[in-house]
Amino acid sequence: MDLRFGDSKPTDEERAAVDALLGPPTSSWEGADRSDADLRWARGGREARDRRDQLLPALHALNDRVGWISEGALDYVCRRLTVPPAEAYGVATFYAMFSVRPRPATVLHVCTDLACTAGGASELCAAVEARLGPESGVQVERSPCLGLCERAPATLAIRAGESARLGVPPPGEFEDEAVRADSEGPGAAAPGDGTGKGRRGRTTLRATAVCAPATPDTAVRTATAPESAPTEPAPALAVPQTGAPDLTLLKRIGTVDPASLDDYRAHGGYTALRRAFELGPAAVIREVTDAGLVGRGGAAFPTGRKWQATAAQPDHPHYLVCNADESEPGTFKDRVLMEGDPYALVEAMTIAAYATGAHRGHLYLRGEYPRALARLTHAIEQARTRGLLGDDVLGQGYAFDIEIRRGAGAYICGEETALFNSIEGYRGEPRSKPPFPVEKGLFGRPTVENNVETLVNVLPILTMGAEAYAAIGTPTSTGPKLFCVSGTVARPGVYELPFGATLGELLTLAGVRDNLRAVLLGGAAGGFVRPDELDIPLTFEGTREAGTTLGSGVVMAFDDTVPLPRLLLRIAEFFRDESCGQCVPCRVGTVRQEEALHRIADRTGADAAGDITLLREVGRAMRDASICGLGQTAWNAVESAIDRLGAYE
C-alpha cells in the first residue's frame, strides 16, 4: 500500500480529540516528533492497519469535540490508522451525523418521519426554525425517525465540545436522570463538571439531549442549552403495561434500577447465564432451537439454526454482534429494553457468545440513542468489575467482553453485512451474499448477529425451559413479542403480547381513536392494512397469509386527519435518502419513485394511472434485482397503500 497524505494539519483541539481515543502517536510517521527510531521505522505498518476499525470511533471523536471533520483532522486520522485518505473521506461522507464542512457546534435534529409528521412535526420544525435564526449558532436538521415515536414529535440536540472524562455517570436515581454528556468508550461524562477549556476560551462540554414530545419552546431550549434541557421521561413511561403480572420481556422495566447490577440480580438477573453454564454450549443451542425462537430484527430467521451454523464453523475466532441499530421508522422497542433493563442485554449477549464460541461481542448501537449509550456503557463496566464480563466470566473460565460501537446516522447499517463494514471502518454498504455471516462475517470470520429483542428472549427460554417458552404463542410463532405502537392512538408505547393476538386487540389496548384510516404494519419496509382488517393475527404466518408482514413489530395507526399522500411521499423520501447507492435499482429507482409520487401527490384516477404503472414497474425491478433488503422492500409500503387502501383512486 502506497499512501500519500495531504499537507493540511489538524488543530490542537482536533489532535487532542483523536489522541484521546488512539493514544499519543509514537512515531513521526503518524504525527509525533521525530525520534532516532523514526529513521529505522516504516509508518504504522501492519499494527496500525489492524486498527482500521477505529476509523468510525475516530470520526466520532472529532465530530463530538469540534462538530465537524476538517481536512487536517481527517488527514491526521488517516496517518494514525494508515487509512487511505480517499477511503476515509468516503466513510466520513457516508454518515448523516458527520459533516465535512464547517457547521455550528450545536445541531438540532427534528424528526419529520411518520409518527412525528402525524404528531405535527412540520409545524414544530417551522416554528423552531423561525425562533432559531442564523444568529443562534444552532443548525436545525430534518431527521428520519429518532426512535422516540411514542413521544412524537421528537427532537435531539447534539452539541460538540470537550467531554470531561470523569468515569461513569453517577448511579443515582434511575427514574429521571437526563443524559446530558457522554463520550465514546469507557468513561461517560458526568454533567456539569466543566474542567475542560472549550472553544473560544469558553468551557464547552459536549452535550446530547433528547426532547420529546417537543413544543417549539422546549425544543428551542434544548437546542440552545442542552445541558439544562427538560428531563427525559423514564423508559417505563414508554411501557403502558408496566407492572402487569404477565409480562416476560418487559417485566423488569420500571421496577428494576437500570444502573444497579445488584438490583438486576435481585430481580432474577444472571440466573439464565448460570443455567447456560450448567447446560453447556450445545445444550443451550438445543434449548433455543426447541423453543422455536425466530429473529425479531425483521428477517424472521430461526435463531437456533443461526447459532448452530456459527458454532459449527471450524474457522476462528467467532464473533457475536448485537444489532442495536434500530433505525427502522416506527421502531423503538430495542431502545426501551436497553434503557430500562440494560443488564438483561449484557447477560443475553454473554449467553449467545458462550453458545456460539465467541469471546468478543460488538454492540452496534445507533448514534441517536444517548441514554441507551450511557446506560449500557455503565452496565458493561459494572459487569466487568464484578467478573460477569472479562477473562473469567462467573468463575467459569470462559472469557467474553463487549464493545459498544456507535453508529452515525445510516439506516442501512442495520443490514447485517453493512453493519460489519461499518464496524470495520468501511462504508456501510451491504456485501453480497453468499457467503453468509455465519461463514464469513465480521472481520471475515464466522459471526452470529442478532437483534436486541431476539437476544433478550434467550433469558426466559433458559429460565423457564424451551417447552414452557414454546407453549406461548402459536406453534410456528413462539414466545412473547414486542410491538411498537405509535401514531394516532391514546397510549403509544411498547406492548408485549404473546404471538397470536390480533391487530385489533393490540390497538384496543393502545386506545385506538375513531376514524382510523390506515395501519402501517412492520414499519417503512412493511405494509399498510385497512381498518377492516384488524382481525389479522399478529404472527409471522398470520401476517404472511394476509399478504403483509410483521417486520420488526411496528404498528403505526393513522386516522383520517393524516394526509396519506404525504405519508407515502415521506416513505419514498426516506428510502431515497437512506439508499447506500451501491446498486442501480435502488440508487436510481428510489429517486424515480419519489419523483412519480410527487407528480401524483394530489391526483387520482386516470391522472395518476401512468405514474402508478411506472411505480409498479420500477418497484418490481427494485424488489427483484436490488442487492439488499433496503432496495428489495423500499416499495412495499407504497404498493400496499395503492393496492389495499386505494390511495390515488
Added chain:
Amino acid sequence: MTAIPLGVPRRLVEFTLDGQEARVPEGSTILDACRAAGKDVPTLCEGDTLTPKNACRVCVVDVEGARTLAPACSRRAEPGMVVRTDTERARHSRKVVLELLASSVDLSTTPSVAQWIKEYEAKPDRFGPDAARVDEEPRVDNDLYVRDYGKCILCYKCVDACGDQWQNSFAISVSGRGFAARISVEHDGPLTDSACVYCGNCIEVCPTGALSFKSEFDMRAAGTWDEERQSETTTVCAYCGVGCNLTLHVQDNEIVKVTSPHDNPVTHGNLCIKGRFGYQHVQNRD
C-alpha cells in the same frame, strides 16, 4: 480473468442452464457458464480483470427457488442449480435497470448499451423531462486524463483497479451516498492534489468513458475523434525491462491513446504512467 491454468484440474459442477445441462469448473460464475454456452447476457460492471462488485444489476438471472434474481457475473454455479437467463422477470429487471441508468447519466460513450436498450425495449424517456440526472461538468485538472462523472454508472471498477485489486494507490473512492454518491479523491479535490500516480489503469477499466484520455476528450470536443479511422498496434513498452504490452491507438498517423491487452498474464492490462502516457516523444517529428 484469463490466466494460464495451473494446479490440479478443478472438479466440474453440473447444473441446468436454460433447460440444458451445463458443466463448468468449480468456482465458475453463472456468467462464465453462459459465455461458454454462447449466451449473451448484458454486463456493465463486470470486468475481465477485476472481481465484479455486482452493482449494476443488468446481468441478473432467474435461479429457481430464490426469492430474488441473482447477478450472473458474481453468483457461482452450484450443483443442481436451475438457472434461466431469459425469463420475463429477468428481462423486466434488465430493461428497468437500463432505463434507470440511461435516464440518469450520459451513456453516449458506453459500448453496447444502445443495442441493449433496443433489444430490451427500454424507454429511458418515460421518467419525464424533469427526471433527476447526474449533471456534472467534466473535471479537467491535469493534462493526462479527464473525469466526467456525468457519465459514471458507479460500477466501482476504477476504485478496485486503483485500490487493492491492482494499483494499490487508493487515490479514489466512493463518497456520499445514494443518488449523491460519486467517485472522488480525498476532500473531493482536484486529481493533482491526490494520491494519483497517473497509471491510467482506472481509464483502462472504465466501461462508460467517464474516465478518458485528455487526448480523446479534446478530440471528441473538437469532433475529430473517429474510431473508424483508428488502427491498433500491440507492441512492447520500451521504457523498462518488464516488457508490458502496449496497444497504440493511432488515428491519422498520431497516437491518440494507449491501452494494454487484458489477456496478458503478467500485466492484465495494467501499465504505469510512462507506458500509458509517455508517448509524445514517439511522434515528435522536429
